[in-house]
Amino acid sequence: MSDHTLKFDIKDLDFFYEDFQALKNIQMEIKTNEITAFIGPSGCGKSTFLRALNRMNDLIEGTRVEGKIYLDGEDVYDKIDAITLRSRVGMVFQKPNPFPMSVYDNIAYGPRLNGIKKKSILNEIVERSLRQAAVWDECKDKLKQNALSFSGGQQQRICIARALAVEPEVLLMDEPTSALDPISTLKIEDLITELKKDYTIIIVTHNMQQAARISDKTAFFLLGELLEFDTTETIFSNPKNKKTEDYITGRFG
Numbered sequence: 001m002s003d004h005t006l007k008f009d010i011k012d013l014d015f016f017y018e019d020f021q022a023l024k025n026i027q028m029e030i031k032t033n034e035i036t037a038f039i040g041p042s043g044c045g046k047s048t049f050l051r052a053l054n055r056m057n058d059l060i061e062g063t064r065v066e067g068k069i070y071l072d073g074e075d076v077y078d079k080i081d082a083i084t085l086r087s088r089v090g091m092v093f094q095k096p097n098p099f100p101m102s103v104y105d106n107i108a109y110g111p112r113l114n115g116i117k118k119k120s121i122l123n124e125i126v127e128r129s130l131r132q133a134a135v136w137d138e139c140k141d142k143l144k145q146n147a148l149s150f151s152g153g154q155q156q157r158i159c160i161a162r163a164l165a166v167e168p169e170v171l172l173m174d175e176p177t178s179a180l181d182p183i184s185t186l187k188i189e190d191l192i193t194e195l196k197k198d199y200t201i202i203i204v205t206h207n208m209q210q211a212a213r214i215s216d217k218t219a220f221f222l223l224g225e226l227l228e229f230d231t232t233e234t235i236f237s238n239p240k241n242k243k244t245e246d247y248i249t250g251r252f253g
């Protein structure tokens with residue numbers, strides 16, 4: 001019987017940029033409605049792995065994947081086309097990157113691409129998505145204003161709303177708070193915790209406190225290998241690998 005709590009199942013994953021192997025034999029199970037944090041020193045492969053999950057690396061020439069990634073039991077490199085996959089697995093980037101258009105058009109962009117034209121339905125999606133991303137109150141009277149005129153923290157929440165507008169199942173977040181001040185960071189962390197009810201969330205972070213605060217599971221990567229993967233509590237209180245302990249206590253990285 002298939003395991004319904006399992007969202008992603010990654011088996012024997014290797015990843016190459018030309019001759020350079022950036023990921024080595026990764027095995028990982030990512031559970032539905034959990035927050036999984038990827039930690040590890042710069043260049044260890046966290047972003048590469050994140051981008052492998054929705055095939056964003058396909059856009060980089062000379063890359064190659066070996067092994068399997070299953071989403072709800074389906075092989076993402078064989079059984080799901082990249083466009084469908086990316087609508088099921090949304091992404092939020094490190095730097096807020098709203099399109100240079102109104103808040104409304106940013107959020108309606110994906111739904112319109114999916115063929116939704118009716119104004120009343122688009123209005124509903126825009127409001128629901130901005131509410132879910134906890135930025136509705138700040139935007140509701142300025143929906144026609146250019147998204148780039150908002151603060152960095154607001155822009156990042158607008159980008160999260162844009163990702164949510166197409167109702168993905170999974171949200172990949174690559175250091176979503178690294179460009180933000182502490183207050184905006186806490187707002188986004190609260191938001192991520194709130195979104196967990198409806199989404200499976202995977203977040204890359206350099207902020208150990210952030211991983212400890214919000215994630216259920218933590219994966220520690222080093223030089224392309226998954227060194228340790230466990231409950232966040234275990235990783236931060238009782239890691240099995242000495243290198244994990246050295247990293248989380250700030251002895252290197």
Ligand SMILES: Nc1ncnc2c1ncn2[C@@H]1O[C@H](COP(=O)(O)OP(=O)(O)OP(=O)(O)O)[C@@H](O)[C@H]1O
Nearest residue numbers: 017020022040041042043044045046047048049060
């Ligand atoms: N487009 C690319 N072409 C060639 N090599 C790349 C490319 N992107 C990343 N790499 C290499 O792959 C390795 C992993 O990079 P990746 O960006 O996944 O690491 P990371 O852990 O996310 O780092 P950071 O924390 O600094 O963002 C690094 O050695 C990097 O130089």
